[in-house]
Amino acid sequence: MSLKKKIGMGVATAALGLSLVGGGVFAYFSDTAESNNTFAAGTLDLNLNPEIVIDVKNIKPGDWMNRTFELKNDGSLDISKVLLSTDYTVTDAKGDNAEDFGKHIRVNFLRNIDKSGAIKPNDIIYSTTLHDLKGTAPDAVQKKIWSVFGENSGLKAGSKDTLKVQFEFVDDGDQNQFQGDSLQLKWIFDAKQTAGERK
Template identity: 65%
Template sequence: MSIKKNIVTGVATAVLGLGLIGGGTYAYFSDTVATTNTFAAGTIDLSVDPEVVIDVEDLSPGNWMIRSFDLVNNGSLDITQVLLSTSYQVEDAKGDNTDDFGKHIRVNFLENSDKSEETGPNDIIFSTTLYDLQQMTPDAVEKKVIGFDNEISGLPAGTKDTMYVEFEFVDNGEDQNQFQGDKLKLNWSFEAR
């Protein structure tokens, strides 16, 4: 064997020996941690106080009345919109109606007073009949007044907005006898999003 081969063999043997020694004495520290995670969905819980906004009898053309109610967010999540849907049923007492009683009941305003400012009221609805309101879905917690004085659009968790509404049995100056004794049952549905 040549000297060169002996040197290469010696070096290879030394490297192998060191590798075995190092591998046999290799030690390390370790630690393991486990986590438990939870995803919990928040809640949207909208309520109206009082639940009956209006209940009147003995209306005659020209009568009007103002009512107030609160939209309350009892949930854990902020509400960005509260959409108002309108429907109604007319009970025709004499069966002689040639017109829809809802065309003669006007909502003169629905104001969100918490979002109103000195520059003007925050009217969600401004002068429309119940008949026409059926085709709309206004956002009751939208801020329509331009300004910075009061709260922004929406209904934060744990808060309420106070609403004022005026209803009027419109006197159109014509014979409205067909509505004597009739009842209109108004259904307002508030959908929180």
């Protein structure tokens, strides 16, 4: 074996020995722990029963119609408020309307039965016309007045609110222009979550 090869073998052997010694100096015990975590989002699931709150024909000035409906939270999260958006379209049968039919349909929100309380139930808690209600977004499940044993505002998961509403075709003495007309009302109930909180 040549001198170069012998020197190379010696250097390689020395390097291997140093690495073994170094490995021995830094040897240590070890252990691991594993964390498997989950983030699961809750759900908002608002349901309306019945889905058609009112469907009435042949109304005349002075008529009123009482209706009851339920808003139910079938989700896993509490709802802080339910905003009611109103829109409607009027079909003018004779093309002679000088006014908006929606200005003559009054909406009297009579009572949120669950929020009204046992001792002092609400009468009319909010009254307006469809025309004025359009473009606003009142809270349908808000507690309007203080009364004993009524629920707080909002809608807890798994709970429901029963609401009573009255529609009134207000008689102002001269409404011939609305004969044969119809009004298609759309109500959208928009549930909002409660504020974030420590979990």
